[in-house]
Amino acid sequence: RQYWLVVPAAGIGQRMQADRPKQYLQLRQRYILDITLSRLLDTGLFAGAMVPLHPDDRWFVGSDSASDARILTCTGGGDRSDSVLSGLDALAGRLSDDDWVLVHDVARPCVAAEDIRRLIVGLGEGDIGGLLAAPVSDTIKRQAADADSVSETVDRRALWRAFTPQQFRYGLLRTALGRARDRGVAVTDESSALEAMGYAPKLVRGRTDNIKITVPEDLPLAGWILDQLEH
Numbered sequence: 322r323q324y325w326l327v328v329p330a331a332g333i334g335q336r337m338q339a340d341r342p343k344q345y346l347q348l349r350q351r352y353i354l355d356i357t358l359s360r361l362l363d364t365g366l367f368a369g370a371m372v373p374l375h376p377d378d379r380w381f382v383g384s385d386s387a388s389d390a391r392i393l394t395c396t397g398g399g400d401r402s403d404s405v406l407s408g409l410d411a412l413a414g415r416l417s418d419d420d421w422v423l424v425h426d427v428a429r430p431c432v433a434a435e436d437i438r439r440l441i442v443g444l445g446e447g448d449i450g451g452l453l454a455a456p457v458s459d460t461i462k463r464q465a466a467d468a469d470s471v472s473e474t475v476d477r478r479a480l481w482r483a484f485t486p487q488q489f490r491y492g493l494l495r496t497a498l499g500r501a502r503d504r505g506v507a508v509t510d511e512s513s514a515l516e517a518m519g520y521a522p523k524l525v526r527g528r529t530d531n532i533k534i535t536v537p538e539d540l541p542l543a544g545w546i547l548d549q550l551e552h
């Protein structure tokens with residue numbers, strides 16, 4: 322079985338409030354996009370990576386990844402799941418339905434090789450797939466419908482935070498994301514598209530320092546985590 326990556330990178334990084342999409346901000350003189358892709362591909366586990374880009378992307382062409390033969394690009398869509406689906410469509414003909422696809426946010430450069438291997442080993446030759454995730458550690462409050470006050474404390478014992486990579490069989494993932502789009506169901510990760518079809522993706526425990534760079538204060542944190550990982 323082949324393992325392929327789809328790394329959605331078509332977002333504009335609105336919450337980062339920078340002068341460019343956050344994947345083209347730099348950590349130690351490298352684009353976040355280049356760090357993420359090299360950390361994934363340097364595991365040696367993948368046949369290649371498909372990277373959906375924004376139609377107006379002006380930065381990828383000048384990135385280190387642009388000259389890497391293992392990395393292919395396509396045009397992404399209006400939200401994350403559209404971008405992932407366009408990446409899967411662009412891989413048609415290269416993969417068979419039973420091959421594995423790992424979808425990973427370009428904004429998670431701190432992913433550890435150890436986590437990628439644990440996900441792949443944990444899923445084995447299962448039929449469906451699963452995701453890296455971690456149990457919620459904060460106490461969780463539900464907001465009252467009409468105010469900024471607490472209506473209740475949610476029992477967190479069965480709650481997990483979903484990370485990426487999320488790993489699924491190519492054919493099934495494409496079907497699931499296509500159905501979600503056709504039905505107008507908004508899905509913020511791959512697992513939820515499979516869940517909507519009645520499948521139960523496997524939870525594989527991942528490191529909590531696999532952060533998604535979202536707001537400005539995440540940048541120095543990501544730099545520090547990368548220093549620790551590469552030590």
Ligand code: CTP
Binds near residue numbers: 330342344373398533
């Ligand atoms: N993404 C994408 N296509 C979109 C929207 C998001 O490929 N139309 C990607 C982002 O590039 C990112 C991942 O999905 O790798 C997770 O999205 P998020 O962290 O929300 O990034 P942005 O959408 O860029 O940020 P924001 O929501 O703050 O604008």
Ligand code: MG
Binds near residue numbers: 332
């Ligand atoms: Mg977004």
